[in-house]
Amino acid sequence: MTPAVFPYKPGLELELHRHTPPDPFGSHNMIPYGRCTERLWNVYCNAPDYWDENRIQFALEYPPIETKPPVAKGGRLTMTAKFVVHRVIEQSQRSSGGPTLLEGKFYRDRRFVRNAMAKVYDGVFYSVEGGYGYGYDAGHPDPMIQADLDYSIESAAYEDIQTAGHCGSFTPQYYGSWTFSLETNEDGVTGTRQVRMILLEKVEGAQTMAEVIRKASTKQEVSWYSGSDGWVLDRERLPPVKDRLKVLKNLLEAWDRIWWDAKVSHYHLSPEDVLIRQDNTVAIINFEQATVYSWVERWGEPGDMQAYPDHPRYAKDAPSLQPNPLCLHWPFVRCSWPCRSPLVSAACWSHLPPIRKSRWWQWIPEDWVDNPELAAIWLLETFKSADPNIYGPLPDSFLNSSEQKGRDLIKLLENLGRKKSTSI
Structure with a gap:
């Protein structure tokens, strides 16, 4: 597909609206691609020049999955907000395409609320090379569906982690799932397309383990x-x-x-x-x-073999x-x-x-x-x-495993309940 100009530059203002993600699908025994097979078939049948098609045009023809709008409970759910991009942290977290990570400022009712990180699932910047695989390395026949897949799984994961009380400690704080409109006028293709994102805490002073190793x-x-x-x-x-x-x-x-x-x-x-x-x-x-x-x-x-x-x-x-x-x-x-x-x-x-x-x-x-x-x-x-x-x-099967060979290690395990050995 013809590459698109990357729009997420410092100073870009995104008008956000609360969004309900699709149910997570397409990975690890979760709801399979089955419900999307008709769309994937249409991609091939209706786009004979698929590999030469403009990415923006493709995104307009095959938009993200629509869902029912979220319902505010007791008026406590912020339905609209604004995110102003400060810098691009990661244009794609994988060499073959993927989500874009942005740092910026989050506003509500025209008032600054907090610095935050936006993770943007824009299928225009996902890989389609290789075509038939569903993984990042193979690309995907419908990059918009791949972006929705990532969005659906990650938002569901954060929702469950938040319910368990671990957002803000074992993960960054999670500030919900959103959508925004992006005006497009590129190579003669004009229109407005929807893009999904989640909003996360900016963990001040933190760096990834990979950054520490690379330094x-x-x-x-x-x-x-x-x-x-x-x-x-x-x-x-x-x-x-x-x-x-x-x-x-x-x-x-x-x-x-x-x-x-x-x-x-x-x-x-x-x-x-x-x-x-x-x-x-x-x-x-x-x-x-x-x-x-x-x-x-x-x-x-119970006990039947499953892939996961x-x-x-x-x-x-x-x-x-x-x-x-x-x-x-x-x-x-x-x-x-x-x-x-x-x-x-x-x-x-x-x-x-x-x-x-x-x-x-x-x-x-x-x-x-x-x-x-x-x-x-x-x-x-x-x-x-x-x-x-x-x-x-600790179960007996662990304490008395034959894998443990060293004298010091076996002594420590014996202190925890391993059967005494006479061979050391």
Whole structure:
């Protein structure tokens, strides 16, 4: 498709109206693409020059999904507002297109309310290259639907996290879902199109873990077959180990509480998705690929195989307390479903070439990379006294697993209830 001029420049004023997102669809057992297949078919049938079509023209012909307008409860819901763009943080969070992140000022009734972040789901700036895949890398035959998919999932995730009481702590504050009109006059194409967005807290003084790592790295020229992306990390330029471990502890706790209390799994967490505050607490962001379990479609009998297993809180014998972080992040377990722990990723894939390693290995202490037992010892020391009002007891299957080999590690586990060993 013919590229469009990027409109989100400093000084742009967006008149916002409250908007009800579509139900989340198209990912991880949530409502499938099925309801959109007729539209996707029409895209191909009615646009013979699809790959040459102007992106703006396509957006006007295939607008975002319409929903019923939100209802103000007791007159307390702000229905209109204004957002003034200050700067563009991220034009696309992925090389193949995606949401746009803006920093700006939020106004209500012509009065300044707060600095905020706007995440804009504008399908005009999503990838269509590759055509037939539904992922970011493959592009999408209808980028407007892909933008709606991201919008529907991320807004649903924040709604559930907010209901669980974790917005403002484990994530930025969530200020709702909105829509705005964008006037277009480009290459002879004129019209007004609707664009969806969500509004989030601007976490003052915070930076992503990826930014911290990049500032401690140097770009070098490398050959394409070297197994490196060209960025060489200097660990001496990272924050002190004790600060990095405090961040890691806070991250694991935040991830666990969001998964258990809000029933939301981030699914593809990376250092780009972790905001580090000045006090080393964290806020997790970018939930557009999350699994929102309150919307997961369920079928069959308990125990039936599904592409994405259900949340344990929906089981007939659901536990009253969430699993201990030791069970969820134990670094000897290659598949840590349902949480896909960064600690597990760092430990399990450290043997791969740099470009294929999990990004988390750059944050953990260097001696952990080749010795996951050190990560396990840290986990035990950190979470052995986890709040019993929040976390369940360690199961025998965990304590007596044969995966634990080292003398120091087994001794620590014996202190927690592992059967005494006579072989060490």
